[in-house]
Amino acid sequence: MTTALDELAARLPSLRLLREPGDLEHYGRDWTRRWTPAPLAIALPANAAEVQGIVRWANDHRVALVPSGGRTGLSGGAVAAHGELVVSLSRMNHVVGFDAADRTLTVEPGMPLEAVHAAAREHGLIYPVDFASRGSCSIGGNIATNAGGIRVIRYGTTREWIAGLKVVAGNGELLELNRSLVKNSSGYDFRQLVVGSEGTLGIVVEATLKLAEPPPPAQTMLLALPSMDAVLVVFRLFRARLALQAFEFFTDIALRHVLAHGAQRAIDGEFPYYVVTEYDAPDAATQEAALTVFGEALEAGSVVDGVIAQSSAQAAALWRLREGITESLAPHKPYKNDVSVRIGAVPAFLHEMQALLAREYPHIEVVWFGHIGDGNLHINVLKPDDLSDDAFIAQCEHVTKLLAGVLKTHGGSISAEHGIGLVKRPYLDSTRSAAEIALMRGVRKVFDPNGILNPGKLFEA
């Protein structure tokens, strides 16, 4: 009997297909680790024509597709647990071109973020979106989730750096979105609709990225702080007086895990909160200004200790305290919340959220960290050894429902930068109105009439 997969192989004879159990396991999951991978097979297209062929085949046979990048996602957006064909873009990982006049870099979607950074630097420019999984995540996945990271405070999210996209829509059409134009007032901007669509509208086969001038030389500072209120006070002070590139906070519990994972302590003593901040400091005057601001914070009691990196190796060691958190928590099977509110709403939201977490997780370790300058907090709840996986997730989902309610009253979002995927799907309506969700579903129907692209992600299939 000829299977649908045999027919795909016959249609696209040079398409690489993997069917070994080890490959199904590897490509069927992302960093969530909650679902058991069970894809039909893995396709590794080499070009846009093969992607188009796969999408047309999937429509003919009504086979669901899961677009797949570096699978570093934290919301289950790249999980294939129901016989889907995983479309891994990992072989489409080349630079297509650089345009000096436009200051754009055109790349294939499977390129790791770190390789994009390196390619931009070859031209004396930067691609400024950056975060800890840079070595493993892919630019296509960054686009699918509108990834943010540690420099949003200066540069914004992925969305702001996309000049144009080539996308194979769910109906098999190859779309060239925005043609990398700076100005284009000709109707709906489908490029921006695809950014953050989590693989439910189309598969990105090429992206033209905007590049920027490198920032001035920076200094990296680690601060120890007495309270969450102090973190907010210091943020306001530093933002007013320094040209911030990053302002990231974490708690003592996060620090304990990173240190246990091999990072080096940079400040002696125990403090409840820490901040890693980076700011432009190209000359003696700006470095002096930073010291003055630090001194003022110290005198006011909003900072208790601090250290300024004296070399790039020291700066990297300070960054490791922040960037190593996710990896250090992974063995504890964390349940992750990734929430945001407007910067102005942070203090009120924090107080309500702190009370909620203390009440609902009395005997459970909860680790906070994140991009406080963007109004974005990561809350990782660690599974106690004596609780089963299912009981733990049930408890976390109960609390997330309450948290979603708090977010709704503060006008926030249940997913700041990780995407909705499978994990946040039940809470989408805390961030989007019923009218918006209905429109989202309608848009999906137009792009993907048969619902073959990443069904079940974002909303129920």
Ligand code: 2HG
């Ligand atoms: C980060 O900011 C990432 O490091 C991961 O968004 C956050 O592990 C997390 O919850």
Ligand code: ZN
């Ligand atoms: Zn983050």
